[in-house]
Amino acid sequence: MSKARAVTEASFKDDVLDSEKTILVDFWAEWCGPCKAVGPILDEIADEHGDKIEIVKLNVDEHSQVAIDYGITSIPALKIFQNGKVVQTIIGAKPKAELESDLAAFIG
Amino acid sequence: MREIIIIGSGPAGLTAGIYAARAGLAPLIIASSVEAGGELMNTTEVENFPGFPEGVQGPDLMGKLQEQAEKFGAEVILDDVASVSLTGETKTVTTGFSGTLEARSIIFATGSAYRKLGLEDEDRLSGHGVSWCATCDGFFFRSKTIAVVGGGDSAMEEATFLTRFANKVYVIHRKDSLRASKVMQERAFSNERIEFVWNSAVVGINGEELIEALVLEDTVTGERSELPIEGLFIAIGNDPRVHLVHGQLDLTVDGTVAVQRPSSKTNIAGVFAAGDVIDPTYRQAVTAAASGTIAALDAEHYLAALDQAAAADAHAGDLVSTK
Numbered sequence: 001m002s003k004a005r006a007v008t009e010a011s012f013k014d015d016v017l018d019s020e021k022t023i024l025v026d027f028w029a030e031w032c033g034p035c036k037a038v039g040p041i042l043d044e045i046a047d048e049h050g051d052k053i054e055i056v057k058l059n060v061d062e063h064s065q066v067a068i069d070y071g072i073t074s075i076p077a078l079k080i081f082q083n084g085k086v087v088q089t090i091i092g093a094k095p096k097a098e099l100e101s102d103l104a105a106f107i108g
Numbered sequence: 109m110r111e112i113i114i115i116g117s118g119p120a121g122l123t124a125g126i127y128a129a130r131a132g133l134a135p136l137i138i139a140s141s142v143e144a145g146g147e148l149m150n151t152t153e154v155e156n157f158p159g160f161p162e163g164v165q166g167p168d169l170m171g172k173l174q175e176q177a178e179k180f181g182a183e184v185i186l187d188d189v190a191s192v193s194l195t196g197e198t199k200t201v202t203t204g205f206s207g208t209l210e211a212r213s214i215i216f217a218t219g220s221a222y223r224k225l226g227l228e229d230e231d232r233l234s235g236h237g238v239s240w241c242a243t244c245d246g247f248f249f250r251s252k253t254i255a256v257v258g259g260g261d262s263a264m265e266e267a268t269f270l271t272r273f274a275n276k277v278y279v280i281h282r283k284d285s286l287r288a289s290k291v292m293q294e295r296a297f298s299n300e301r302i303e304f305v306w307n308s309a310v311v312g313i314n315g316e317e318l319i320e321a322l323v324l325e326d327t328v329t330g331e332r333s334e335l336p337i338e339g340l341f342i343a344i345g346n347d348p349r350v351h352l353v354h355g356q357l358d359l360t361v362d363g364t365v366a367v368q369r370p371s372s373k374t375n376i377a378g379v380f381a382a383g384d385v386i387d388p389t390y391r392q393a394v395t396a397a398a399s400g401t402i403a404a405l406d407a408e409h410y411l412a413a414l415d416q417a418a419a420a421d422a423h424a425g426d427l428v429s430t431k
Binding site for chain 2: 023029031033034035037038040041060061064067071072073074075076077091092093094095096097098
């Protein structure tokens with residue numbers, strides 16, 4: 001599982017919506033195998049591009065209202081937020097090279 | 109250079125790893141970065157793997173198989189194969205992060221990928237109500253009305269699993285009978301939340317932001333109808349993953365890698381194939397494991413024969429040089 005900082009329903013506004021940084025939220029759950037597989041890849045991206053994008057994770061089981069609010073129906077779902085708005089969504093576990101190319105606009 | 113590189117880490121790849129490792133060949137298993145463990149990583153209870161009368165969770169079984177392979181000296185890396193070059197005595201495998209690796213033999217066990225319906229809106233609504241992983245996504249369909257399309261064991265397992273969350277699960281099938289095993293069929297038939305929609309093909313998926321309805325076509329009368337749903341799980345089968353070996357290995361009419369049965373030999377010496385990638389018919393964890401065993405034993409014999417030939421050559425050389 002990813003080492004990323006966990007955000008919660010309570011902290012979502014402060015940590016994500018009001019943040020001045022570009023934030024990638026990894027919507028995950030314990031029962032989701034592909035979520036566990038993508039975790040370490042997100043850690044690597046955070047290590048390499050942490051200056052450009054902050055990666056956080058949200059457990060959909062514990063904070064399901066946030067998942068409902070953002071219309072999540074498949075995980076892993078990665079949503080990129082800028083100025084409180086979703087600017088990109090990536091669904092499903094992908095190898096690092098593919099994720100990096102999907103995120104090129106942010107980590108370039 | 110490695111003796112054996114195994115591409116794939118499902119039951120076939122990991123069992124090949126156990127046998128090759130026990131033969132002292134220290135195999136390298138390239139497991140994939142995000143699909144390590146293969147298809148069973150997305151299943152829950154596996155009830156038909158021999159030796160587990162209480163059943164075993166798919167990910168637990170795969171973890172055990174990997175542990176067993178590593179215990180005997182297999183090395184597992186979470187990397188993806190970009191390309192392979194199989195001809196000649198030295199085979200090369202180019203990976204995403206570990207560079208280009210060399211081996212004297214290859215076991216190709218890449219399994220199969222979920223088959224898509226092939227509809228225009230399928231990709232667009234993927235993650236917006238269209239799903240391929242019931243264990244991952246069932247949670248999001250609590251108290252909803254959803255559909256599973258397919259008639260095999262996977263479709264029955266998913267439908268039954270999804271009734272833990274959904275109020276109503278339609279099972280949509282092209283025919284009027286199932287190819288699923290008896291026990292899986294009966295479990296689905298007796299589940300009050302499951303309703304079968306027979307002789308129906310999904311020909312359209314409607315919805316703007318989220319899926320709203322399916323367009324069904326009656327496979328007998330051709331009549332079309334709309335079925336309102338909030339989620340769709342696709343379980344219509346799998347296609348062998350052969351893109352890496354296109355143009356190098358011979359394929360069968362089913363699209364699987366052709367092997368010289370009962371062996372696992374492909375058309376290229378030193379290249380063996382195992383598991384779902386050679387099996388359009390049975391596709392069970394235990395048949396894949398058995399197939400991985402065959403591939404490891406074939407590879408072991410191949411390497412031993414090469415070594416023997418090399419030793420004989422060296423010996424012949426000695427005799428000549430001492431004259």
